Amino acid sequence: MKIxxxxxxxxAAALGNKFLSSDTSVIFGVRENFVAKDIEWKILSKHSDKVxxxxxxILRSDYILICCDNEHLTQLCECLSESxxxxxxxxxxxxxxxxxxYDCNYFLIRHFLGGKNIFKAFNNLGIDYPISDVLGLxxxxxxxxEEGTEKLKxxxxxxxxxxxxxDTGTSESAFLLEAFFHxxxxxxxxxxxxxxxxxxxxxx
Numbered sequence: 586m587k588i589x590x591x592x593x594x595x596x597a598a599a600l601g602n603k604f605l606s607s608d609t610s611v612i613f614g615v616r617e618n619f620v621a622k623d624i625e626w627k628i629l630s631k632h633s634d635k636v637x638x639x640x641x642x643i644l645r646s647d648y649i650l651i652c653c654d655n656e657h658l659t660q661l662c663e664c665l666s667e668s669x670x671x672x673x674x675x676x677x678x679x680x681x682x683x684x685x686x687y688d689c690n691y692f693l694i695r696h697f698l699g700g701k702n703i704f705k706a707f708n709n710l711g712i713d714y715p716i717s718d719v720l721g722l723x724x725x726x727x728x729x730x731e732e733g734t735e736k737l738k739x740x741x742x743x744x745x746x747x748x749x750x751x752d753t754g755t756s757e758s759a760f761l762l763e764a765f766f767h768x769x770x771x772x773x774x775x776x777x778x779x780x781x782x783x784x785x786x787x788x789x
Contacts, residue, residue: 589646
């Protein structure tokens with residue numbers, strides 16, 4: 586099993602390190618002309634067997650995690666749509682920009698892929714994770730997608746990263762998962778102190 590994490594973000598590097606610590610094979614996919622600026626990406630870029638262009642990373646991977654910035658999402662989706670995704674599991678870990686014309690990234694990606702069954706997970710962490718959770722308090726992530734054996738594999742993949750996997754149902758829940766993330770950001774923005782807010786699921 587090889588995981589390909591697409592996008593040169595803090596979330597991509599952090600998830601990659603979590604999977605690598607569990608002895609899982611991981612590679613990273615970055616856009617053309619990418620120049621590493623953050624220290625974690627400067628270190629990763631020194632390994633020629635770890636960092637590739639989007640298309641090469643897609644080709645080499647069994648599980649594809651989309652962790653890119655929104656400004657590069659269309660380019661990444663075009664690379665995905667031009668690739669053979671048979672027997673590959675695609676997981677969207679992003680959130681759309683919140684505004685007047687808000688649209689869920691999950692459905693945008695699925696549209697590019699011609700309706701291919703994809704999954705959503707890890708989006709509650711945010712693209713700047715672990716900066717958004719400096720104390721390491723987030724222990725769970727929510728995921729959704731159509732039922733079946735592939736979804737069970739996604740659950741096991743999440744657990745390999747060290748997070749508790751919480752099933753939120755079918756793909757229609759993707760919009761709710763992104764809204765959940767934006768609500769936490771809105772709460773933080775309304776507070777005077779500079780701090781992050783996260784939700785935790787409890788049973789009663």
